[in-house]
Amino acid sequence: MFVSDPKRPLRADARPVRRSRRYKRTLLVFLASSLLFSAVVMLTAFIVDPLQHYRKPTLYSPIYSTEQRYQNPGLARNYDYDTIIIGTSMTENFVPSEVDKALGGKTLKLSMRGSLAFEQYEIARLALSTGKVKQVLWGLDYFALKSTQENQGPFPYYLYDDNFWNDYKYWFNESTYEQAVKGLYRQLKTGNKQSLEYLYNWDWSSTFGKELVLKNYRKVQVMEAAYGGKEDSLESVKASFERYIVPLLQNNPDVKFMFYYPPYSILRHVVWQQTNPERYENQMAMKTWMFEKFNAYPNVSVYDFQAESEWTYNLDLYKDLSHHSQEVNTWIAEAIGRNDAKYRVTPDNVDDTVSLLRRQVDETVVSPDGELHRFRVSLPGAGDAEPGTAPFTRKEMPGDGELLVPAKELAAYLGAVLEWDQATRTLRFKRGAVVLEMAAGSTEARVNGKARQTAYAPVLTGGKTLTPLRFTAEALGLNTEIQELGERTHSIVIKP
CATH class of the missing domain: 3.30.457.10 (Copper amine oxidase-like, N-terminal domain)
Structure with missing residues (x-):
């Protein structure tokens, strides 16, 4: 029997071989651990599903994220509705049950604060692709047709498509779980379960009043004076409309689209006239141009609330130059529900609605x-x-x-x-x-x-x-x- 001599040196290639084996074992352990960790994360994301991307929760009360660009796709896929609300923060104070009464149907709010037309197109397209939508209430702001918007992060396209293989961006996104934890914390702190009825609604947390609006008015007169040279051209704004609004009308002839222009305070238009005349003139021109496009589709109606002086001159209804209270959203839904001729834009009055707003802006003085x-x-x-x-x-x-x-x-x-x-x-x-x-x-x-x-x-x-x-x-x-x-x-x- 051979016994090695402890004094005898090892072969020259023995140590590298042992190191190589250790490295392989370490690599295999690392890969196995990574795969196990990934599997656990995937399984957790699929079961917990923080954004309700795959299903509406049944084993626990829903926890909704206030990150609308991330939350809305799951709502559009998995909830019951036949009416959707599309738009910016101007539409966040709609109460679905009140819209149900005004328009008939079951309403789901899919607002996105500060959103541009391409973002509104993505969520509207996704909801329409489910086949559930019969009505669309769309608050259309002129500035949503711009090419860029400040302070917006990257848009999560992977949540809006049907490609399962890019869902890894959802599974391994730490903000997904952060949003879920924040939502759970809010629920535990307040003791109130979240509901779709007041999701995204900021009326309860805001202060409205003339003093606040006038303070904002004096401030933005100075701040917005520098914006005039940064305005998108009228051709660019029209191209955005053609790309993101028109295809939805063409592809969904059986869906009723109700577009409306939100009623900013009259001082919002006054400031644009003073500090950004290009935007002021462009938005006036777009009203007539867009109506000509809308009027080609029998399933589209347009309503203009921007010259409703009983609202726009009552600064106590606003928290700043643009954002109005929840009761104004209710009035808008009711007016559209009864197809109020005072606000319905037609070929006979489209120029008059623009002229009326111009006249109000020309006349207004503080x-x-x-x-x-x-x-x-x-x-x-x-x-x-x-x-x-x-x-x-x-x-x-x-x-x-x-x-x-x-x-x-x-x-x-x-x-x-x-x-x-x-x-x-x-x-x-x-x-x-x-x-x-x-x-x-x-x-x-x-x-x-x-x-x-x-x-x-x-x-x-x-x-x-x-x-x-x-x-x-x-x-x-x-x-x-x-x-x-x-x-x-x-x-x-x-x-x-």
């Missing part, structure tokens, strides 16, 4: 005490068919009976020539034989060299010089007359 006033300005003989058509892109109300408007626009409207002295910040209006001089920030004026006192000084704001309308017109030889047309509604008529 008084020093925070009230919304409407001023209609006309100059008979200057092309005005009726009061209220003066084209001033900015209006401020310094006090009773006066308006501050852009000096350049006022000069053109009055048929005067305007000169600006940058060094002295002086305006010089010339109309016929009359010369009016006023300096920004000063109530001292001169008419043909003679001193005159103004009640309100011209001001520099937002890159424009605003001048008192009535004083300027009268100093240039015109007469002005102010009439009260109703509560906080006034008419200024300028006469030769």
